[in-house]
Amino acid sequence: MIRRRASPAMIAALTILTLYTLYSMGPLFWLVLSSLKSRADLFTVPPKLFFTPDLSGYQGVFGVGKAAGTASAIGLTQALVNSVVIAFSGTAIAVALGTLAGYACSRFDFKGKGDFMFFALSTRMIPPVAVLVFYHIMFSRLGLADTRTGLIIITTFINLGLATWIMKGFFDGVPREVEGIALVNGYSRLWAFWHLVIPMVKGGIAATAGFCFIFAWNEFAFASIISTTQAKTLPVRVSSAMGSTGLEWTQICAAGVVLVIPVAIFFYLIRRHLLMGMTFGVLGKGR
Amino acid sequence: MAVEGKADLPAMTATERAIRPRRDPLSDRLILGLFLAPSLVVLLSMVAYPFVSLIYYSFLRFSILRPQVPAEAVGFENYAFLLSDPDLWSRFVFTGQFVFLSVGLQFLLGITIAYILQRDFRGRDVIFTALMLPMMLCPIVVGFLWRYMLNSEWGVVNYLLTLVGFAKLDWLGVTQNALWAVVIADSWMWTPFVILLATAAFRGVPKTIYEAADIDGASAAFRFFMVTLPLSAPILFIALLLRLIDTFKQYDLFFALTGGGPGSSTETVSFALGKLAFSYFYTGEASALAVILLLIIIGLSLIFVRYLTKLGRQRG
Amino acid sequence: MLAIAGLEKRYRSKEALLGIDLEVADDEIVALLGPTGAGKTSTLLCASGLERADAGRIEIDGEDVTGLPPSHRDVALVFESFNLLPTLSAYDNIAFGLRSLAYREDEREIDRRVSMVAGTLQIDHLLRRDVEALSGGERQRVAIARALVRRPRVYLLDEPLSALDLKLREGLRLELRALHRSHPSAILYATHDYHGAAAIADRIAIIDGGRIHQIGRLDELFADPSDVVVGALLGSPSMVRFEATAQDGVLVADDLERPLGRLAGEVPGRVMAGLWPDDVEVSAEPLPGYRPAEIYATDFRGMDQAIQVQAGSHFFRKVVGLDVRFRQGDRCWFRLPPERIFMFDADTGTRIRTAVSGDPEHEG
């Protein structure tokens, strides 16, 4: 393309972009900043930009140091373990099942395929509160209420559709000729699936797992109803950060940062597949 | 053209070699069944079964708090009760306002930013990736974060407002302000999604089409409105569908940011359903409302799916 | 030997194959010539077993393989573009089939055969390369090597050269032909390129709309085309065609003065009259019995030139020598020898086997 000089339109564009970036990044910056403030520094007017870092929020979150003893300490340790176990297990199962179903949907033409795909999509469309009425009853009867197992099942369910769709997209990206070559040359389809196709979508499986993990990690609505005490996950625990003096802001901000860290890591790892994950794979990869 | 080594190559046919007998591999049908079955079981038990059960519950009067009281079939009474409740209608109105404003703002911002980010400049990819971050956060954290920043006394937002000469606003204590508060927070979180999809849509337009438009003498604005935007329409519609449904069912954000307040003026239908089911434990009525909610969402999806199919057929 | 009988295939509601009958002998190349969407690929996929036939029977060397999975059929398949497994080297791609459960050989035998075939196809130096590093022509060579090395009963080649540059395509085509002449085998070769089909095949099967219209040696097809589709797909330029009406024992082309010829029998209504371009006589001078026309376009071909002639609303093309250099817009005169005219039904396209003869009243 021929180079163009800076124009008024370009200056306007730059201004808009800068303003939006401030709107978008400011709160994140504020979150991190606030998590390091002491109680006294939190509520100053004007808000302080420079202050002595204070780790009491994080101490409260992890239940260490002198903050551990206070009644308002969130005591994240238990919830952290719950969250990790639930998010990882649910993700693993969902990705495994989704990989199989995604392959089937990508390679085979069967009656009701469209319906199945739409059905799978519904796991993302359904408002959690709508089905929670039922889950609440069913899980109570089955003894799954307030257990990690129950939440793992739910995590699997909310991610299964996503995993199926994304994996279908990745499988669609593998030419059918791959199996064709193997089949004609005397191999079975299962062999081709395991030894040729799966290695070709390794990256896709990792990306899918990343997405499922993020959604599982952040899930709140289901967990808040299903887990009442034992199986509380991090987001649920954070939401109950009510001290005797109202909300414990330092601890909430610190917990927020703690919650964001794994997400940021996974986000960074899967950034190239953002589109795939955010649109249920509907738009394919690498567009 | 020379073909070398002719004499070395044995006959290409293999008549002398018998095909070895071997186990029949799994047929494709069997593989299909095995691969699909687990997902189908999960989906049937976690979506289809609840949906059918919900419809059943919606015709009963009972509460899960009192399992000893036998459920009683009441026909359409639950629906009649809900539909005649003026509070529910105002929830729908509020939900509508919220969805309209929030999705509108997200698209306005998202498409503009995506358009700006089409131009290649140094550090664009870094900015792009950073801008995506908000939508990856936990909605509960987002809700609390904005609640903290929007605090009328010591919140940083009001402080910035006073800096540029505006009066402090009572963000969460006044209905109209609270609506804007959730719109701003929701847009903060989800505009990146629209940026992402719009960028994908813009980049999805084949390069030669842009080049053809350049050669055809189109100005930047002509090109954007006559080529880029119409060609991006299918993806933007998918984005719109996903945003409408997500916004419509938004629950976590309200829980953390306004808690439905002031009063119950920022309760969406989802939020109201949550309260109906798990604060008041009117299980029958809650089931009826859930059914209504699901029907709305399914209807919405079907309209979009049909439109997209039509568009796809037209454009091949 | 490959025998296909009554093969039918439907994708969802779309009919792809409507009864394909085809035989490929042990030592011949049969080209499946037809436009995109004619059913060439479907035929090959069904023959290989990668697609299930809805009806019909497929035999290889006399054995019914219709129900067998692809891995049991002992055929080789070369696709148009994606042929190599990107995770393997060129050597491992070639050896791929020989390491499978069905066609396993020991590594020493594999090594012997791979190096032999690689020598034949002149790809010895590429064997250790990553397939991503190969050019289009080299990739197709590797793909052909993988087919050769297994010595299958039937080779199925689906436009194996279409994705290559013309020059490369011509060279590889001649090599394939030479290879086949020294090592006969049964090859079914799908292509949409008349030149390609003519250059490589012993027999050509004309396929269109999911049906085989005619199959035979090139000279047989030229001597006795069964169908108007055969005329349209064969030859470069293809058959000269005139829409015409048969009436009162004479054949009259629309928009042309004087009848084309006298009919030996009764032919009702609308027909398509066709001649091979070689049979049309064109002159730069007016000659008795010739009709006037104009040169619409010309096409220099090195050794000769082709011309497109416009006569009224009709167009036809023909190859002429370079002794007279026609230019666009020049006048010319042409004659359509009546005895060379083939007639086809205007609606169904099938051949009408009524002889056409010269009309003494009008022909000089």
Place this chain on the structure above:
Amino acid sequence: MARVQIDQLTVRFGDFTAVDDLSLEIEDSELVVFLGPSGCGKTTMLRCIAGLQACTAGRIWFDHEDVTERTSARRNVAMVFQFVSLYPHLRVAANISFPLQARGAPRAEIEERLDWAARIFGLQPVLRRFPAGLPPGVKQKVALARAVVRRPTVLLLDEPLSAIDESFREEMRWELGHLQRELGFTTVYVTHDQREAMSLADRVVLMRDGRIVQVGTPSEMFEQPADEFAAFFIGSPSMNFIEVKRDPAGLRLGGNDVLLKLPAGARAALGEVGPRNLRLGIRPQHVALISDPADDAVGTFDAPILDRYAIGRERYFDFALGNDTLLGMQVGPEAGERPKVAFDLAHAHLFDCETGRRLPVRLAGAS
């Protein structure tokens, strides 16, 4: 319509030089074909003329205006791409009139031009349809109509026929050749298909590795190739190349086994080229089998005939010279028993082995 002048154009992508110091003048109303294998720089060249690709050095002139710095939109060029680049959301009519709409042409003019373009390409029946449902050939016709509708200064065609089926491609080639001569647009056409080039071009520009190998009319290209590459690339089947050694009576072929007798004039001319290694090039069409020639006939020799076969309606034979297998094409009647191979020396070329250039030696003797 204009004269196009390309002046010492160079395009580099990093270390890779796509176009290397290329100069060329294209006359008004001329159709010039850039021919070459993939990656030879021909498409880059075209994109420079279109303004889609900035050049590293050099200038481009349309008539007397330097357009090097102008954007595509301001060059009034039209281009048809290899892969269809129609606007899928617009109907055929809107596609064709798009360039006029973009310029804000008055409605009446748009109608009139659209009508004209649709008529010459026979597109009236599909004007109300969307491009998606049309066969590839018709799509390219729409693209062509869109290109000519605004009367461009230069018409640029980037392999416009290569995505189309063979039979329809030929059809389109004819149509294109006819229309270009009818309408008289200055046209630059890029292709790797030598048949297309020979068929359409007023002049062919053969390129390799970013440089021009030869410029000439199709018959010049065919009859007087500048070097071995040109000789190989143009014409099919490809030319035979044979290593030769000099001999008092003519040339020795196939590792000295075979003597190719030459007329006296040619032997004298051969003496003047100096001590170089030579290669003889001859097209299969100029190699024949003849029965019982006179013993001292020039250009004939005995060689083992490996195979005779028909390809399509043409008859070929393979013959051996040393370790090489060469191709001949029987044009006349079939030769009988023990035929000899005969070279048509008027069409045989000598090339310098080191440089590949063709040497100006007439093997058929005195001119």
